[in-house]
Amino acid sequence: MPAIRSQILEVVRDAYPKTFEGLSPSKPLGEKVFSGRTPHPNEVLNLFVQQGLTSALPMAFYMATRRGPNSLMDGSLPRNATLSPEVLRATFRGLMTLREVELSGTHRLIFGPKGPCSAPNCPSRSPTGPAALEAYQKVFDQIVGCPQLGTKVLEVPELYEDHEGDLQCVGPGICGNCVEGWESGHAELRKQAWATLPDIFGLKS
Numbered sequence: 001m002p003a004i005r006s007q008i009l010e011v012v013r014d015a016y017p018k019t020f021e022g023l024s025p026s027k028p029l030g031e032k033v034f035s036g037r038t039p040h041p042n043e044v045l046n047l048f049v050q051q052g053l054t055s056a057l058p059m060a061f062y063m064a065t066r067r068g069p070n071s072l073m074d075g076s077l078p079r080n081a082t083l084s085p086e087v088l089r090a091t092f093r094g095l096m097t098l099r100e101v102e103l104s105g106t107h108r109l110i111f112g113p114k115g116p117c118s119a120p121n122c123p124s125r126s127p128t129g130p131a132a133l134e135a136y137q138k139v140f141d142q143i144v145g146c147p148q149l150g151t152k153v154l155e156v157p158e159l160y161e162d163h164e165g166d167l168q169c170v171g172p173g174i175c176g177n178c179v180e181g182w183e184s185g186h187a188e189l190r191k192q193a194w195a196t197l198p199d200i201f202g203l204k205s
Contacts, residue, residue, distance in 0.1 A: 009053070016048075016056035016063075019194075030063040041067065042081040049087060058197035065095040068150035094201040095150060098193065102144055102153040105189040109182055110140045119175035135171030142170045143186065153193045157186055 015033035031039050041064040048060045064072060064083075072083065072091055083091060117124040123132035143157040159179050160167045169179050197203075 012053065013056055016053075016059035018055045018058070030059070040071075040077060040081045042072065042077060042083055045087065045091075046080055046083065054203065057203055058194075058201060061091060061094055061201040061203075062098070062151075062154060062197060064091055065098060066150045066152065068148050069095070070148070071150070090202045094197075097196075097200045098151040098153050099147070101189075101193055101196070102151050105153075105193075106140055106143050106186070109185045109189065110136050110143075114178075114181065117175060117178055119177060121173060122175035122178060123171075123173045124175070124178050131173060135169070135174050137171075139169070139171040139174065139182065154190050156190075157183070159183065 011033060015029055017029075031041055031044055034044075041060070045057075045060045045064045048056050053060075069092070072088065072095075074081075114124070114127070119125075123129065123135050126132055127136075139159060142159065143152070145152045159170055159182065161170055169175075
């Protein structure tokens, strides 16, 4: 049994990494790693709390916050997915903090001052114009998502759409250089948010 438990823990820790470098768009993270029925994030969080898997807890807390308040307090969930008052308080506190980090960081990234755009037709050349503001708003909404759904701050944003084989920015007319700048800026935001997860959820780093 110790050998089996060790193997299981290795898989779990790989899916709930302790460091930002463990995150990858192609790597299954969170509850997707479990075979059979996909557990509710609350179930996983409760399990890790009970088992004292401290290295996996920051990611487990984050995965629970991604679905938002309704999921955290869903009265129809089984007993093992019902969070204790202490864990629920920590989760809500973390959700509110992460949402603030996500909104303010993305707002600075998209709407903040930036260098001049080199593409002649890119709306960013006139950043306060109506075309730029419309495009910026669509990019902003794509990154932060619906406020009722929790937080997406650790997710890699999908800023391109496929238009019959032609990849275009979700913000109409925005050039590739601007998108690359936003992608690199959001990568730094994800890295900073990840580093604060233990403190945000009241865990020892």
